Amino acid sequence: MTKFEDIKGFIFDLDGVITDTxxxxxxxxxxxxxxxxxxxxxxxxxxxxxxxxxxxxxxxxxxxxxxxxxxxxxxxxxxxxxxxxxxxxxQQMTSANILPGITDFLADLQSHNYQLALASASKNSPLVLEKLGLSSFFQKAVNPATLKHGKPNPEIFSRGAELLNLNPAQCIGVEDAAVGVESINAANETSIGIGDPEILADANINFEDTTRLTLANIKFSMNR
Structure with missing residues (x-):
């Protein structure tokens, strides 16, 4: 597996990772x-x-x-x-709908100069980010209307790495669905699965919920 020190970018799914839409x-x-x-x-x-x-x-x-x-x-x-x-x-969503720990994690990534991209199949993700007050973190987002293939095909996460001008091996993808983890793995990126470890058994790293999603925990998991 890629070393933590080689990681330059994070590519996020939206639903179930940043918020629970x-x-x-x-x-x-x-x-x-x-x-x-x-x-x-x-x-x-x-x-x-x-x-x-x-x-x-x-x-x-x-x-x-x-x-x-x-x-x-x-x-x-x-x-x-x-x-x-x-x-x-x-339309009823607010920052109260952000999953626990996510705002702090995004701020930490930004302060450590990691590049961020969104890889959501939802065409409504810009509206959701705006309602959550998180648009500033995601200047780069894959436009799902431009994709030929849905998850588990790697296209969306491969495109995320391209948007960041990074090699896939320099990227971590964060997902809560098994098809999403499969997509990240197929794109040759390091996968983090958020949720049930049995359902997300193919993830390189698993955290049962978003409160565990921290740079320290990721570094520990990748370098042990």
Missing amino acids: AVFHTQAWHQIADEVGVQWNVQLGDALKGISRMDSLELILKHGNKETLFTEAEKLSLATTKNNNYLMLV
């Missing part, structure tokens, strides 16, 4: 599932983590054996409705 996504997708008559359960909600809007809709329809019942135009309309529902919920 997953609860809003879940709420909005649940409404869509109800609308199309698909039975919702926790497993379905978990399966949608970290994947794009249209891929999420396809999963929901497949879950209810309804993937052939809608035209592409109808699917786009459903995805738009979901997004509108989600945006209404996001």
Whole structure:
């Protein structure tokens, strides 16, 4: 594994790492599932983590054996409705929605001259960062509209390293979803998984929650 001293940049997922918008996504997708008559359960909600809007809709329809019942135009309309529902919920966000320890960690990274980039599949990430008051930390962000492939493909994290003008080996990616960790690893970057170590077993480093995400803990994990 790369040595801590070689790291120059950090590339962050948004949902479940910086803030928990997953609860809003879940709420909005649940409404869509109800609308199309698909039975919702926790497993379905978990399966949608970290994947794009249209891929999420396809999963929901497949879950209810309804993937052939809608035209592409109808699917786009459903995805738009979901997004509108989600945006209404996001408008209520404040800095109180930042996950514990994240503001201090970002400030520490900045003070140590690490470069930061955002690698979120969400097209709404600029709005979320603005509501959280964290936009200044992320001058560089991958535009998901420019991507050809979703996670677990490495494209989004590879693009993050390019934005920072860094070699992938000089970057750490931070994720809370298994598909995200897979994406980081495939991009040849060091992966940090936030959450259940069994679900995120492929992560190079695992922290059960964001309070453990500190430079000291990362250095210890990489150099032991």
